[in-house]
Amino acid sequence: MKKIEAIIKPHKLDDVKEALHAVGVAGLTAYEVKGFGRQKGHTEIYRGAEYTVDFVPKMKIEVVVDDALAAAVEDAIVEAARSGKIGDGKVFTYDCDAAVRIRTGERGPDAL
Amino acid sequence: MKKIEAIIKPHKLDDVKEALHAVGVAGLTAYEVKGFGRQKGHTEIYRGAEYTVDFVPKMKIEVVVDDALAAAVEDAIVEAARSGKIGDGKVFTYDCDAAVRIRTGERGPDAL
Amino acid sequence: MKKIEAIIKPHKLDDVKEALHAVGVAGLTAYEVKGFGRQKGHTEIYRGAEYTVDFVPKMKIEVVVDDALAAAVEDAIVEAARSGKIGDGKVFTYDCDAAVRIRTGERGPDAL
Amino acid sequence: MDLQIALDTVWVLVAGMLVFFMNLGFGLVESGFARSKNTVNIISKNFVVFAVASIAFFVVGWGLMFGDGNGLLGLKGLFMLGGADNSPAVGDAYSGVYSAISWTGVPLMAKFFFQLAFAATAATIVSGAVAERIKYGSFIVFSFLLVAFVYPVIGHWIWGGGWLAELGFWDFAGSTVVHSTGAWAALAGVLVLGPRIGKFGKDGRARAIPGHNMTSAMTGAFILWLGWFGFNPGSTMAADPGAISHIVVTTSMAAAAGALAATATAWKILGKPDLGMTINGALGGLVGITAGCAFVSVGSAIIIGAIAGVIIVLGVMLLDRLKIDDPVGALAVHGMGGIFGTLAVGLFAQEAIAPGTTGDGLLFGGGLGLLGAQALGVLAVGAAVFGVSLALWLAIKATMGVRVSEEEELEGLDIGEHGNRAYPDFVQTETVA
Amino acid sequence: MDLQIALDTVWVLVAGMLVFFMNLGFGLVESGFARSKNTVNIISKNFVVFAVASIAFFVVGWGLMFGDGNGLLGLKGLFMLGGADNSPAVGDAYSGVYSAISWTGVPLMAKFFFQLAFAATAATIVSGAVAERIKYGSFIVFSFLLVAFVYPVIGHWIWGGGWLAELGFWDFAGSTVVHSTGAWAALAGVLVLGPRIGKFGKDGRARAIPGHNMTSAMTGAFILWLGWFGFNPGSTMAADPGAISHIVVTTSMAAAAGALAATATAWKILGKPDLGMTINGALGGLVGITAGCAFVSVGSAIIIGAIAGVIIVLGVMLLDRLKIDDPVGALAVHGMGGIFGTLAVGLFAQEAIAPGTTGDGLLFGGGLGLLGAQALGVLAVGAAVFGVSLALWLAIKATMGVRVSEEEELEGLDIGEHGNRAYPDFVQTETVA
Amino acid sequence: MDLQIALDTVWVLVAGMLVFFMNLGFGLVESGFARSKNTVNIISKNFVVFAVASIAFFVVGWGLMFGDGNGLLGLKGLFMLGGADNSPAVGDAYSGVYSAISWTGVPLMAKFFFQLAFAATAATIVSGAVAERIKYGSFIVFSFLLVAFVYPVIGHWIWGGGWLAELGFWDFAGSTVVHSTGAWAALAGVLVLGPRIGKFGKDGRARAIPGHNMTSAMTGAFILWLGWFGFNPGSTMAADPGAISHIVVTTSMAAAAGALAATATAWKILGKPDLGMTINGALGGLVGITAGCAFVSVGSAIIIGAIAGVIIVLGVMLLDRLKIDDPVGALAVHGMGGIFGTLAVGLFAQEAIAPGTTGDGLLFGGGLGLLGAQALGVLAVGAAVFGVSLALWLAIKATMGVRVSEEEELEGLDIGEHGNRAYPDFVQTETVA
């Protein structure tokens, strides 16, 4: 199995979720992260003092899939998350050794 | 070493932590995530308009352990986190190449 | 490519970010986590009842880099995050199979 | 005699303070009903709007409203409260240029303070409806113009001895003068601005954009309810024990009935007792009773409040259908509630309750005369305020612009307009767009 | 004369507004002391309860409490304030059916408004104790019954010329009438409901379930303290300068002493100055002084407040031991505080402070008579309210159910009961179960 | 006659309640401007400080301030309001030991309550400036000493018939007595404590440490504005209709002007309309008008407020440059605002507005006399309060310590000092250090 992690713009989450659903992904996990990269943060002001916020809010998505599906998932994410503006994010792929569904104890691709 | 990631129901965190402690895990890391899967979200109402919340709150746990401990950890999590109801979550296992304890610089299993 | 994950004390985030920047890292992702380990939590009181908070707030950093940079990144984090006190955290290293930059579709180390 | 003046003054000032405090109520309801990324912007608007209104009403608003003039506007003592005035003298003893408000025996400054608090309310109503997309500077300019010119002219028609008052139009505490005026000005702004990004889905259906803080909304609603105990009974501008006691009770019972009716309606239609609707319903009941609080019985007040509560729920849902995006329900509460409340005087007023004022309404055998005058006032004020406001909003749009950029709207107005965040220590998420 | 009426009316109305505002205070303390997943539910309860109480007290509560009748309940002018009444006439000049409250020279509507605000308080107290597990609809039904029937009957016994008043029982502003009544009704509900999931560990020991918003709790506590300046001095129902000044000071000093004593006690016992205890202590001081505020000296008020503060800390901890789960400390504050405050009249009252009322208490040489009457009242009210409330709760349980499902409780009542969330833009976590 | 007393009493008590309510305003502004990890500590300080002040002022503060004595301090009736006093008698009819405040015809308890609320304000001001690093216990001790001894002695000089009053120094409602006193005491504390960890970067430049809750800050600011309607017009301590109406308007217009001027200044200098500055500006306008509210025209009030608003913005930035770390801007608002407001009396006062008091100020042809007296008062109070406070802070530091450990400061004072967290259900992050 493969684990695919994507860092995307927060307001793209719904689109990505739907795109993944469309290619047959049954489950995924998401969470708020702060990103640092080419897309710069911004300057804030607080009671007269300026300060720079380097991190921008991003959403991270994780989905574990069968090897066969990995490429399609990658592509689906890239397409759904792209706005063409800096900061659209990244997709990373990793090996996943084992998966278990807690409820049933099913293992491997069946657990997904 | 192995990294074991589990997505569980939030109120199971304490039980899982204790189960892991029991099998000899000395440290772990947890955080709030949103899960999408077979367990459906719910419909909310807001000032007359309905909307669907697809994501349900989950807790994610990460623990890096010596290869020898991996199977026991997996089992401990599955057992402690199971309620038998849909949405109990998953356990995923990955390879971990290296570990360092920042405080001492110890490396490998000693760092855990 | 390698993925390096570090769990550090929250107020070290800026220092670590700068150290990574210095060794040539262009992007990273960070988020709040709760850590359980040798560093003990604390006891809180609430309207007369005591309770133990086992988890301490930590910051987790993820950075994917070219294999060549991995060792330098590890070292940079360890150095910047170290206070010498218990709970300084860990650095873990994993293999990363693939990376894509969503905006451009660039793949591999170019995507970083 | 002197003691009467002192007591009336204490009452009017305390009531004015309560109305002033409504600014906090509006600020909390409106920001609570919006997203956290726009909180600094909304509370900035609601904080600064009272300051802007203070200057606008002082400089020229008061004079236009209460200065002696013709049926349309005040012409004497226009600027900076500068006209002759021997308040607290009343009746024949009064000599000055603000005769339209010489019936109350309190000092000029007490009159000004109380009326200022009302004027500011009209502007605050606008704030909520245009929230989450309007430029801060543009809102400030519009608020100034509204309180300096639009509100006082309408006020003159009704409370300044103008043509509507002459025609037998009654609006005791301002269902029309304050609430409808604010709502019509807001409606023009909402139409010029267009809906927020994400409010209407690709299928054209309204999507919920949940407010970020129901604790704020509830707090604001209670503060508004409290403030209305200044708004309505204070409009006696005298410590008349019978009248103020009666009005406190009609006001509160209408709010209670509005809250319950809205809760029940939402429960029935939506399947759940939606808190936002309960709150809007209470406010709708309050707006609804504002015109008639001194003229109707407690029983009628309960009925008026309950009908207003139902109207507000249906109104919020109707506006969603019409693709009119009002993040806080201000158009339903102050607009529909204000119109209904004004008409309700024509239905429920009773000669016996405030002898020598409205006479009996339709349901108490008074015929259609009063109702007709009320309807005429509703139409005239609606047409005038909406028309002029539309022109003002369009002029502002053409000159300084009225809506923030798409990028800024997505990121939130707090960073873009103010460089601040409301809650920097908390990890946040986005429910919608 | 007329001016006296006007001034008394202004005072009573302003005091009533402050008591009304206490609803916000309770809403904030109670929701602040509970978890974020139940916030919409709690603030909905606290918002709607005043509306429910308004209708209940108007429809029949007022008549049962103040209508002429026998020692047990009012029988005349029962419905909708409909009895004869020529208020503000007083004494021999009064003719009407609400003679028990004809001693105050304000219009009937002012009396109603002030008393309504009190009645609603009793229901609000219940809200906190049953929080985080009660069905919304069931709470509404119980609140209606409490304010329509239970509270007014108790009120009749003590303030409506009933049997306890006859016996020489004194409760100036309602330590028993309002606070204990609310607490006994709450205790019955708490027992019928059982503790929240997770409150008591497998070992049977109480676990802390921290409240989600200490800012809310502090805000609510200050609003309550402010509201008590209406509650206690307003209970004169007349602008008697000496009495109201005295009562403002006894009230405030008791709150201060309660806050300090509770802080010190918590610091001593728990090792830290727990904010929740400081807040509960201040409220305990306020409840404690409510019965005696007009009858005791400032020095005694400080002592009463301090003792109440200590009692509240020990009381909260004791209830945890007894496995009685009250998420906000309402049973300790209003129950134990109310009982102690009522008894304190029997100890600290001084003839010289309010001549012709209580006479001297035990510590000032007055013997055991007063204390005995006070104790009798405490017992009678406790037995009656607890018994009837238990029956009502059990009836509600048998018919519509009283507690939400386990699943709903774990997920939070906000989604389950209301389909809303209080803070959707924030990432949340769970401290306990 | 009696009715006059009753009306005055109602007015003074209501005004006192509003001033009491300012404690909540301060608590919300101060905690909103600080980080979430220190919220419990700040709101605990602000909650308990009124309780501490109540005891301190009752035990000895009142006597030192208003007891008959010499030009420096009161000597009679020192303890627990225990001196002879036949209030509400005034003038020749008065016999007692508190003659300095015998000009107002309200009962002693009303005087005490109103003055207590003022005394507590001075202590509350300190709370914000020393926030995020002070030990809870040490703050309590300092507050007690401030209200028991320092504040009353200064108060005696100016309002207790002391030497500054003799010299023709005028401070109607306390720009100096309350606000500057609080600020000087705070400055001493700030210097003894040193800046928060992380406030000044390695380069020595000030870093922003954003406050955690702008909703709290805005709420607090509106509550303070409301409270000032008690603070300033209430200082008449009589329901004089002309005076109180005038003062309500000067107070409110100065706040409005302060808010607008600060917003514009921030917008100009910083490029954005920083909400924190808008809020500080409004408060600066209020502090600025406090000394002169009864002595200046409405037009002058607007000018005073506007200047104060500008001063506050520049002052906050200046203190950052001077490496003086005041998390909430209290030194600028209450210190600089208080000094300016006191001097403004010397510039803008007009004999015609309050005949027989200040006479004309410099700008109205009155010469330098008044301005000189004002300047002298500013210097004398500054030197005395700063000096004594410094000694007290150093003594506290030497005995019980004044600052929490570095580790505790980094983790937050809530856990360390109280064992509580303010918002346990929310995932939190750290912006700075």
Ligand SMILES: Nc1ncnc2c1ncn2[C@@H]1O[C@H](COP(=O)(O)OP(=O)(O)O)[C@@H](O)[C@H]1O
């Ligand atoms: N090497 C990296 N490792 C982990 N996350 C990264 C890395 N580089 C970028 N990111 C994440 O991707 C986000 C977007 O990257 P950025 O450089 O801003 O723009 P782009 O994706 O257009 O190249 C960052 O905010 C960060 O969260």
Ligand SMILES: Nc1ncnc2c1ncn2[C@@H]1O[C@H](COP(=O)(O)OP(=O)(O)O)[C@@H](O)[C@H]1O
């Ligand atoms: N393929 C997947 N990759 C990553 N996370 C997943 C995946 N499938 C499910 N999850 C996570 O597991 C949680 C539980 O899955 P769900 O399908 O709802 O129930 P169950 O665990 O009973 O099969 C989801 O909410 C999601 O967070």
Ligand SMILES: Nc1ncnc2c1ncn2[C@@H]1O[C@H](COP(=O)(O)OP(=O)(O)O)[C@@H](O)[C@H]1O
């Ligand atoms: N085996 C592990 N797997 C994952 N995270 C761990 C593991 N052990 C420790 N951690 C994380 O590292 C943090 C620091 O560990 P701790 O044992 O407290 O101190 P130290 O880093 O000094 O050894 C923990 O709070 C936890 O977040």
